[in-house]
Amino acid sequence: MGVSGLFGLVNTRLIIGHFGTDAYAQYGLLATFPNLMPFTDLGIGAVILNAVAGSADPARDSLVRRTITTAIRVLLCSALVIATAGVVVGLLGLWPSLLGARLMEGGGRTATLCLLVYAAALPLSVGQRVVIGLGRSATQVISQGVVSPAMTCMLLAAVVTRTGAGNAVSVYSYLANVLVSVICVVVAWRATSPLLREAVRDVPRVRSVRGVSIRGTAGPQLVQSLVIPLAFQTDRLLLSHLGAPDALAQYNLAATLFNLLTQTVMVTGVAMWPLFARARADRRTESPFRPAAAFAGAGLLAALLLAGATPWAARVLSDGEIALPVVLVGAYVLYVAVEAAKQPLGMYMTDPRGLQFQVGPVLVLxxxxxxxxxxxxxxxxxxxxxxxxxxxVVLCQILPYAWWVRRDLRRRRAGWSGSDGALDGPHVVGASRAAGDDVGEHDPKEPGAVPDPVGDQPVVSPSEESHHDHDERR
Structure with missing residues (x-):
């Protein structure tokens, strides 16, 4: 993350110095546009992560394979819708109305092209979920380190050859981000062979290979993905419409600096997701309160150190054209600490019960x-x-999350200390169910039965029956 951050600062200097502040403002608006659409995976990412993390042998787990097959089908449909929407909005000339008056001339065509690149890469995001679910978040982070250097190479090539314009900067960022998905797919393909190969092979076999039920986990995750962007990713849109002429550029520069910390915090937090999922599968209780306190303290300290270097960094990166107000820097310092404290709590609440509870506070937020x-x-x-x-975040997430986690810890400790070790009724066979996910829930009366996502009728195959026997022996 540090190396990526350094290259990101170089990129900021290149964009402002060679393409101008208007191009930098548009780049900040369009490059983060996918953050307005985290719902594009329809909540399927949480399902993959829980299924992989909760399985003792994901490479040969038929439930995990069917989950990934379902995920790829969903993402292909989502990608088609996104690409179509982007083309329609571009043809109707609605981008300036949607994104504000800060778009450069030709910015509408740039926005459409960015969405097309994003849609084409969306199905590849399965690889990132699998890698994180395997407990290899470091690999995913390292792959992200490729983005900024690749962006630097594209910018330098455009500057040297004088072939790039300000509108091309945003497209470069999308192309660079595609590399993350490609790297993670390759890593996941090799680490779980033959899982991904068989899952991809089953994608067109809609009738012979049924999907899995994903409502319990994907539903709450999808709702949050639909509403959270309205809260956290509309800042630039509001500033574009309501702020002073220099407010958006100030916000973009501050975000460039402090996002080095918030992204590090979020990536580290996501690394805890498979740990909590594995603990649920092993019927252990892992409290997130001590990690939350450690995250908050480390985030605050790092943000204060960065704040001390902010005046110099802003002057160097913007060539003296953008000055960051003290109140903006101070607000970001506190925000980093609060976001850090929230991460472990949210990663603990990744079973269906926790995800469903998160919906209420988010709707209020x-x-x-x-x-x-x-x-x-x-x-x-x-x-x-x-x-x-x-x-x-403090009022609508941290406080209610802490209350729910405390109650859930008491409930789990009381349930698992019983004579039969059960938490929510009879023991259910299957690593995915033990992890708290609804993927792969088995009917106790029908060994190897997997709920039909359409009619909830069990579908049994000989290969899954033998796999179920393997789970029982394990």
Whole structure:
């Protein structure tokens, strides 16, 4: 993450110095556009991660294979919808109305092209989920380190050959991010062979190879993915419409600096997801409160150190054209600490019960954050949306999450200390069910039965019966 951050600072300097602040503002708007659409995987990422992390042998687990087959089918449909929507919006000329007046001339065509690249790479994101579920988050992080150097190479090539324009900068970022998915697919393919090969082979066999039921996990995750962008990823849109002319550029530069920390915190937090999933599969209780305190302290310390270097960094990166207000830097310092404290709590709440509970607080958070950001932009400028996010996260996520986790820890400890070791009724065979996921739930009356996602009728195959016997012996 440090190496990636250094290259990111170089990229910022190249964009501002050779393409101008207008190109940098548009790049910040379009490069983060996928953050407005985390719902594009329809919650399937959580299902893959829980299934892989909760399986003792994912490479030969038929339930994991069917889960990935289902995921690829869903992502292919989602990619088609995204590509179609991008082309339609571009043909109708609606991008300036959707993204604000900060788009450069030809920015609409650039936005459409960015969406097409994003849609083409969407099915490949299965590899990242599998890698994280295997407990190899470090591999995924290392693959992300390729993005910024690749972006630097493209920018340098455009500067040297004088063939690139300001609109091309955003497309470069999308092409660079495709490399992450490609690397993770290769790693996952080799680490779980023959899992991905068989899953891809089964994708077109819709009738002979049924999918799995994913509603319990994917449903809550999808709801959150639909509403969270309205709270956290609309800051640039609000500033584009309501802020002063220099507010969006200030926000982009501050985000470039402090996102080095927030991204590190989030990636480290996601690495805890398979740990908690594995603990549920092994019927162990792992409290997230001590990691949350450690995350908050480390995040605050790192943010304070970065804040001390911010005036120099802003002057160097923007060639003295952009100055960051003190209130913006201070708001980001506190936001990093709060976001760090939230991560372990959220990663603990990744079973269906926890994901379902998160929906309520998130639905409350959206109007609270939007209202605060809207009201604070005028008096606080670029810092307004950050302060709004800070307050809303504490009130609508950290406090209710902590309350739920405390109750769930007591419930699990009481349930697992019983004579039969059961938590929620009779013991259910299968690593995926033990992990708390709804993928691969077996009917106790029908060994090897997998719920039909359409009619909830069990579908049994000889290969799955033998796999079920293997699970019982394990």
């Amino acid at each position: 959206v109007p609270v954050n939007l209202a605060l950001s809207w009201l604070l932009i005028t008096p606080m400028g670029a810092a307004g949306p950050i302060v709004g996010s800070l307050v809303s």
